[in-house]
Amino acid sequence: MKGAKILIESLVKEGVEVIFGYPGGRVLDIYDALYQEKRIRHILVRHEQGAGHAADGYARSTGKVGVCLTTSGPGATNLVTAIATAYMDSVPLVAITGQVSVGQIGKDAFQEADMTGITIPITKHNYLVKDVKNIAATIKEAFWLARSGRPGPVLVDIPSDICTQDTEFKYPDKIDLPNYKPTLKGNPRQIKQAAELLINAKRPLILSGAGIINAGASKELTELVQITKIPITTTLLGLGSIPPADGCFLGMPGMHGTAAANYSICEADVIFAIGMRFDDRITGNPKYFANQAKIIHADIDPAEINKCIPADVPIIGDAREILKELLVLLKKDKFPVHLEWAKQIKQWQKEFPMTYEKNNKIIKPQQVMETLNELTKGNAFYITDVGTHQMFAAQYLQIKSPRHFLSSGGLGTMGFGMPAAMGTAAAHPKDNVICLVGDGGMQMNLQELGTIATNKLPVKTLIINNRWLGMVRQWQQLFYREHYSHTDLEDAQPDFLKLAEAYGIKGVQISDPKNLAKQLKEILEHKGPVLANILVARDENVYPMVPSGGVLGKMLFPAQFANRGAK
Template sequence: MIKTGAEILCECLIKEGVEVIFGFPGGVLLPLYDTIPRYPQLRHILVRHEQGAAHAADAYARVTGKMGVCLATSGPGATNLVTGIANAYLDSVPLLAITGQVPTHFIGKDAFQEIDITGITVPITKYNQLVLDINDLAKAVREASYVAQVGRPGPVLLDIPRDVFQARIEFNYSDKVDLPGFKPKLFGHPAQIKKAADLVNSAERPVIIAGHGINISKAFPELKELAENAQIPVVTTFLGIGCFHESHVLSYGWLGMHGMGYANKAVHNADLLLAVGMRFDDRATGGVSTFAPHARVVHIDVDAAEIGKNIAVDVPIVGDLRNVLQVLNKQIERREHIGWLSQLDEWRSQHPAMEIRHHEDILPQYIIRQIHEATRGDTIIVTGVGQAQMWAAQYFYYDRPNSFVSSGGLGTMGFELPGAIGAKVGCPQETVWCIAGDGGFQMTVQELATMVQEDLDINIAVFNNGWLGMVRQWQELIYNKRYFGTQLYNPDFVKIAEAYGIKGVKVSKKIDVRPAIHKAMEHKGPFLIEFIVEPEENVYPFVPPGKTIVEFLEMPNPAASVKK
């Protein structure tokens, strides 16, 4: 059949299992936008800013495990995707970004809305390609989708000139991939796995650090089996939250700068670290030279370049976690580790980070805990970046994989609203809570219109403390309270919601918190709650930058704490 480039693109996306495209049109995309309606299998969601398209596709991919797709026009459309692509790159999210480009004969002429987006995105994509010939288009889509999802996932970008959308060829689909340079190693080396098993079987104080890789590889049962059989405590990374039931007896929270004190102590005192699907990010390790000084390290990851990058490793294993853990589990002996686990429990009782102190006004932590109670933990939490993000990670108990969606590596404020859209579109049956700070919320606030247009039942909690809270906290603790550039003049968030046609309430009394949360959940369609919270609340524990992870600051005046 003779087909146009636009038709070929749509048909190839359908072959790749794509159901949703988050996009924003523009001049060079017109031939494609004239074609998409003829493929009702492809649901197009019109965002209000291309960054929102990338974040929504990113969150969609995280909650569904499928590749997310975003679409933007040439020039500013393409550059607006950059933050979202970088976000997906640092968090290993399979994202296909498609950008329109000026017609091939204009390329290199600084034409209207021409920008070298493949050049710009080289450092933040796993792979990208400018498709200059319609004969290469189908192959390019196939290869890009394959690269995005196989091995360590990541974003890919296809830049397609307008005349390629319009050209016609006789089209025969082929699912062949010809990428001799792309051969991810999916199975671990048996001798290395044996060495790891020997270390696990002889360790006295082992700790598993489980990262985002467990979610990506869906190695949940294998991780559970490993932890339970050898009775190894599990600490997750920030993005690993939810990959191991936080209510499990062997769960000891998550580590790092704002991680639980007992998690950091467990890692610091371990004699063996089993690092699975994580990359020893500096927010997790604190000062690298003093990180886990007594531990031998087994590092399992699908990306060979992660091994030995930040931390010296004793046993490197490169492979898909599921495959590696299945082999490893067969060689693990049953152990007890009673002394070690009781030591951890003692630390947990000494550093009860997750207690909420009594306070007249609304503490942000209290809101998170109330959302947990109201939803019974059965919801997807999507956060922005900063204090609200940390509280959402600390005070909610995540018992389901991928129920915590957050920008970890890039730390992108503004991820929350479009992220919630992507999560809701990906999992329409789930309750979705968007946890926003008053700073990040306004970075992508225009996506409220997308929510209304698509009638997405999303609950939005805006924590209004009048500050860019996390930066204010650092100014308070490290820069001797020299506050600058952090105090916010805020609009009336409820009125903003109303202007978009979204119902909302403002909550400034503690007694109104629970009813508001229930009201939001009972309401069909988007609902916004503006919480006026204690303005100078800090996130604790806090490991000051560069310090060892056990040198954490805790909430001052613990005597005022009450058990909740």
């Protein structure tokens, strides 16, 4: 069997149902094999970066490994941002790239780029396949590495002549990687220490992240909260891991977290952090983070322990396995009731609610999120781009299920939203897939409207249009003396409705608050894709806000709270 055919057969063995890609000279043999393969759907994107983000969205929304395919040189390098995005957010991805023939490598051949060298810092592992006999084993390893332990992207670079060579096809039955053995079971002694700390705590707090969703541990996390009544706050990428209606849920912490979440971190005496990495957007200045608390840190990646915040009780292992063991211990005795702690948190929630001033003449972005809550009842996939709309979505949307809120967290990639929504819609064609994007990010990958239209992907793209690079504008207002340097997009926008028409997509303009609910309802009920341009208040900032490198307890509030808080 030829190498190209072996590659496709290997992907079938791994259960691949869809590939997002863009053809080119060095992958023509692979595409010829795809042409004859009916078991895999190929979705032609309009830019290779879109292929990477679409595979990312597919992976985040399903838990399966996403797959993208591009040619060598510029086709491959256009994947770099998408691969880095997946790497920062621990997304299982296999990126397959074409390469010049083996004999041309290192000779600056046409469309040659050293992809293994380029992607070393942003992949879990990468391969350059120089022998056709290694294709099957390499694909087996790549998928295993991408999905096991802490998930992440793996790149497989395949020279063009390897695709044309023949060998016997035999797909491996098992993996033998002696130097890669992820720890799944947590240390029993350390789990017991964690249980004792939580039982004896006066002001306990759970801080969970995307690791809960990756491990499929939402059920165990919810059970832990239900039996202990410990208040819980989840990171941006952990949203949906616990029902928001749970009385213990405090919302998101950090730079744009809720006051209750941030004050709770400051005042807690024990914090159980699981499946999260203490990134700077959560901690602010690490010197002042949770100074009163003993830290229990559970993560499957040993490199995260003590990297940013010292752990009093470190636990290495899979989040689901750790929670199972912890629940056994905590169920043995009746968990103490922390009435004073609960009372204090309720006071913070009452004094500093998530609120905004409504205006009957202009739509507020928060109002869009609240209206979506009412219309979808949480039964939708929400995919955001990056900017103020992303933070408003995280603050106001009610995400009831894991894998239903997708966002670029670690890398903060503008242009992520719409292609990631494509991947989500490809995986869930019968569900509401809502893409929330700013007018800036929309223009970074707007060519993917062509992919959406051609493949009839029912993505509802809502442009939260404030005619600014909104998050940058907010920083310029607050910290750069209102020097709005190159962030005003008022006169730098296309006619989004004509753009939708050009691609054969239904276009809608929304500007009147009184018609917002009606128009959004019509959009959600439309069977095909929609592009909606929602004109919102230009100067709406995201609050609360902890300035970069600041202290969680010293938040900036909107005007109505200006004289409160700031401990």
